[in-house]
Amino acid sequence: xxxxxxxxxxxxxxxxxxxxxxxxxxxxxxxxxxxxxxxxxxxxxxxxxxxxxxxxxxxxxxxxxxxxxxxxxxxxxxxxxxxxxxxxxxxxxxxxxxxxxxxxxxxxxxxxxxxxxxxxxxxxxxxxxxxxxxxxxxxxxxxxxxxxxxxxxxxxxxxxx
Amino acid sequence: xxxxxxxxxxxxxxxxxxxxxxxxxxxxxxxxxxxxxxxxxxxxxxxxxxxxxxxxxxxxxxxxxxxxxxxxxxxxxxxxxxxxxxxxxxxxxxxxxxxxxxxxxx
Amino acid sequence: xxxxxxxxxxxxxxxxxxxxxxxxxxxxxxxxxxxxxxxxxxxxxxxxxxxxxxxxxxxxxxxxxxxxxxxxxxxxxxxxxxxxxxxxxxxxxxxxxxxxxxxxxxxxxxxxxxxxxxxxxxxxxxxxxxxxxxxxxxxxxxxxxxxxxxxxxxxxxxxxxxxxxxxxxxxxxxxxxxxxxxxxxxxxxxxxxxxxxxxxxxxxxxxxxxxxxxxxxxxxxxxxxxxxxxxxxxxxxxxxxxxxx
Numbered sequence: 248x249x250x251x252x253x254x255x256x257x258x259x260x261x262x263x264x265x266x267x268x269x270x271x272x273x274x275x276x277x278x279x280x281x282x283x284x285x286x287x288x289x290x291x292x293x294x295x296x297x298x299x300x301x302x303x304x305x306x307x308x309x310x311x312x313x314x315x316x317x318x319x320x321x322x323x324x325x326x327x328x329x330x331x332x333x334x335x336x337x338x339x340x341x342x343x344x345x346x347x348x349x350x351x352x353x354x355x356x357x358x359x360x361x362x363x364x365x366x367x368x369x370x371x372x373x374x375x376x377x378x379x380x381x382x383x384x385x386x387x388x389x390x391x392x393x394x395x396x397x398x399x400x401x402x403x404x405x406x407x408x
Numbered sequence: 409x410x411x412x413x414x415x416x417x418x419x420x421x422x423x424x425x426x427x428x429x430x431x432x433x434x435x436x437x438x439x440x441x442x443x444x445x446x447x448x449x450x451x452x453x454x455x456x457x458x459x460x461x462x463x464x465x466x467x468x469x470x471x472x473x474x475x476x477x478x479x480x481x482x483x484x485x486x487x488x489x490x491x492x493x494x495x496x497x498x499x500x501x502x503x504x505x506x507x508x509x510x511x512x513x514x
Numbered sequence: 515x516x517x518x519x520x521x522x523x524x525x526x527x528x529x530x531x532x533x534x535x536x537x538x539x540x541x542x543x544x545x546x547x548x549x550x551x552x553x554x555x556x557x558x559x560x561x562x563x564x565x566x567x568x569x570x571x572x573x574x575x576x577x578x579x580x581x582x583x584x585x586x587x588x589x590x591x592x593x594x595x596x597x598x599x600x601x602x603x604x605x606x607x608x609x610x611x612x613x614x615x616x617x618x619x620x621x622x623x624x625x626x627x628x629x630x631x632x633x634x635x636x637x638x639x640x641x642x643x644x645x646x647x648x649x650x651x652x653x654x655x656x657x658x659x660x661x662x663x664x665x666x667x668x669x670x671x672x673x674x675x676x677x678x679x680x681x682x683x684x685x686x687x688x689x690x691x692x693x694x695x696x697x698x699x700x701x702x703x704x705x706x707x708x709x710x711x712x713x714x715x716x717x718x719x720x721x722x723x724x725x726x727x728x729x730x731x732x733x734x735x736x737x738x739x740x741x742x743x744x745x746x747x748x749x750x751x752x753x754x755x756x757x758x759x
Contacts, residue, residue, distance in 0.1 A: 319705040320476070343474070348473065352471055357466065359486055360466065362425045365481065366481070367469070367476075368476040369475055370436075398688065398690060409559060413558065429549040431549070
């Protein structure tokens with residue numbers, strides 16, 4: 248080791264490490280099936296809403312704009328609603344455009360929730376647009392969207408023997 | 409060994425909106441990954457999570473393979489009556505788990 | 515003498531801080547409450563194992579230790595140095611020593627669910643306790659061995675641990691923040707792993723990242739590095755079981 252040529256300064260070494268790690272990641276992913284596309288997401292949304300109009304507003308999708316690890320991304324959806332027997336949020340559906348499948352999660356709530364808000368954690372394959380759509384008791388749809396940047400973890404596990 | 413953790417306030421006033429948090433140990437294997445030896449890893453996910461309270465299903469979630477491992481869900485409900493909340497998770501390969509919590513409503 | 519001969523400068527005491535400080539708020543929130551921290555699932559399993567009678571001796575951990583209270587601050591003082599056998603012993607090894615000597619039970623496999631669960635339960639009793647420098651006779655030798663390993667360049671990238679964690683902490687490696695590399699939260703739930711994992715697993719990840727050969731699972735090198743890292747982290751508070759990206 249001691250007679251190895253010293254070609255790189257520390258700064259280049261660290262940059263170089265990133266490239267090698269990213270290269271290994273790409274290799275590991277090559278076996279995975281093709282990703283979903285924005286078209287697949289649109290199709291999934293069409294299946295949910297049929298021909299109905301999806302309004303913007305009343306829904307707040309809270310998801311970090313820059314996530315530290317795509318394996319566990321926390322998200323919260325809250326919908327403005329009086330949550331009475333006559334006027335409530337019935338369902339909340341969350342979609343993505345670049346995971347293998349366009350669906351992330353769906354929640355069925357109803358007037359007894361008192362507050363139309365739920366949280367969970369999802370895996371995101373890549374930086375992409377996420378859409379939350381709420382179906383109200385009157386049949387109307389409301390939505391919010393957010394862009395998420397997913398960074399690649401450094402020094403990922405290659406093998407755990 | 410499946411371990412579930414539910415957090416429900418022990419006491420609440422009638423009409424209060426309470427927050428419920430749940431965690432369960434599960435790999436949520438998406439079916440889109442390969443193992444260290446290059447072999448495809450078969451899908452193994454929880455498909456549904458629900459909560460029953462005071463005579464009705466008050467919350468139901470449908471999970472896709474994209475829900476993160478050891479699924480976390482939080483949601484709300486109105487404290488209506490003292491009694492038991494029953495949480496159920498069901499999924500691939502016959503996976504079933506149930507957990508309960510008691511609440512006193514005054 | 516290895517390349518880059520001189521030891522890198524250590525981080526000044528008053529600048530040492532837990533990886534928690536540089537995490538994003540949503541990741542900190544996962545650690546802040548037991549109801550949100552997935553590691554709690556392991557802690558609960560660990561508590562059950564702590565109270566379970568095991569092995570030919572038919573004794574539980576709780577039978578000897580009179581409950582979990584005596585475990586307070588214990589993880590903040592591990593690894594300890596076993597003077598009789600002239601070797602450092604980390605918490606996982608100590609659990610298996612207890613199983614052998616007190617319970618007459620087979621050892622739990624490294625990185626197994628049960629070992630991580632027991633370790634998480636024990637380490638949690640030290641949450642908030644301050645890491646103290648290890649002054650046991652013999653510990654100094656292990657700390658120095660760990661310090662040397664930490665500063666040695668290795669692997670195809672010819673990197674040392676110190677180059678990232680002493681010289682470049684706070685900067686980015688790809689999109690990830692480079693932490694100072696403190697051991698104050700193990701075993702911890704890593705979002706990347708989607709699971710609880712040990713200090714040893716983290717060190718093996720770093721070695722993989724450096725394109726270096728891994729030491730065997732039970733190699734003393736891992737425990738020497740852990741000894742050094744704990745001395746380097748003296749003054750920080752224990753967070754086990756922590757959450758990290």
